[in-house]
Amino acid sequence: MSDSDDDVPTLSAHTLAALQEFYNETKTDPALVTTPSDQFAVGALEEDWRMSQFWYSDETAAQLAEEVIREAGEGGRIACVSAPSVYQKLKQGVVDGSDRVSAVVLEYDRRFATYGNDFIFYDYNEPLSLAASVAPQSFDIVLADPPYLSEECLSKVAQTIKYLSKGKVLLCTGAIMEKIAKDLLDVKMCSFLPKHNRQLSNEFRCFVNYPSRLLSC
Numbered sequence: 740m741s742d743s744d745d746d747v748p749t750l751s752a753h754t755l756a757a758l759q760e761f762y763n764e765t766k767t768d769p770a771l772v773t774t775p776s777d778q779f780a781v782g783a784l785e786e787d788w789r790m791s792q793f794w795y796s797d798e799t800a801a802q803l804a805e806e807v808i809r810e811a812g813e814g815g816r817i818a819c820v821s822a823p824s825v826y827q828k829l830k831q832g833v834v835d836g837s838d839r840v841s842a843v844v845l846e847y848d849r850r851f852a853t854y855g856n857d858f859i860f861y862d863y864n865e866p867l868s869l870a871a872s873v874a875p876q877s878f879d880i881v882l883a884d885p886p887y888l889s890e891e892c893l894s895k896v897a898q899t900i901k902y903l904s905k906g907k908v909l910l911c912t913g914a915i916m917e918k919i920a921k922d923l924l925d926v927k928m929c930s931f932l933p934k935h936n937r938q939l940s941n942e943f944r945c946f947v948n949y950p951s952r953l954l955s956c
């Protein structure tokens with residue numbers, strides 16, 4: 740054995756056997772194996788308050804996914820702007836019709852880049868700085884949930900929405916934004932009450948610019 744071989748750390752037979760057993764267990768234990776749909780679970784990523792992240796409840800994400808599927812129509816294209824939970828719910832394969840639409844998520848949080856080509860980096864401060872592949876008016880419906888309750892933020896997000904949408908807009912934001920949202924996007928407040936995993940201090944609502952079931956449910 741050379742000098743350099745002497746330097747290689749070695750494990751005892753007992754430790755190696757224990758390691759092998761560990762690897763075998765992690766390979767076969769169903770509790771440790773992730774299913775393909777887990778990556779799309781709503782709340783799979785922890786909320787980060789520094790990015791104003793408040794995830795919808797699973798039920799709300801499903802209701803909003805049903806709504807955008809219905810409104811996008813067969814083969815429709817859906818843009819989820821700062822609303823990753825709805826994108827996730829669309830991709831989970833648990834909502835009827837989700838296999839008949841396509842969806843993308845426009846997000847500032849790069850953790851969502853694990854969604855590959857469906858992820859489009861988006862910073863509302865630069866509302867029209869989108870990837871070249873994002874064609875204008877190319878989405879049948881745009882759902883957006885801006886990170887902040889301010890006129891400045893909503894005005895910029897509205898620019899993005901208008902760029903992306905063929906017409907239909909579903910905006911989710913604080914009830915206090917009603918007047919500004921109406922002025923910017925001509926949307927009406929729905930009676931549908933979206934819920935979050937955590938209690939928000941502000942009343943939160945959905946707004947639409949088309950005749951939606953959410954207006955009266």
Ligand SMILES: C[S@@+](CC[C@H](N)C(=O)[O-])C[C@H]1O[C@@H](n2cnc3c(N)ncnc32)[C@H](O)[C@@H]1O
Nearest residue numbers: 790793794795821822823824847862863884886
């Ligand atoms: C109020 S949360 C809406 C999330 C939604 N309730 C959901 O469950 O999918 C705001 C979203 O804006 C994103 N965001 C934070 N900063 C942003 C920025 N500068 N530009 C665009 N989006 C941003 C956050 O990552 C978060 O997903």
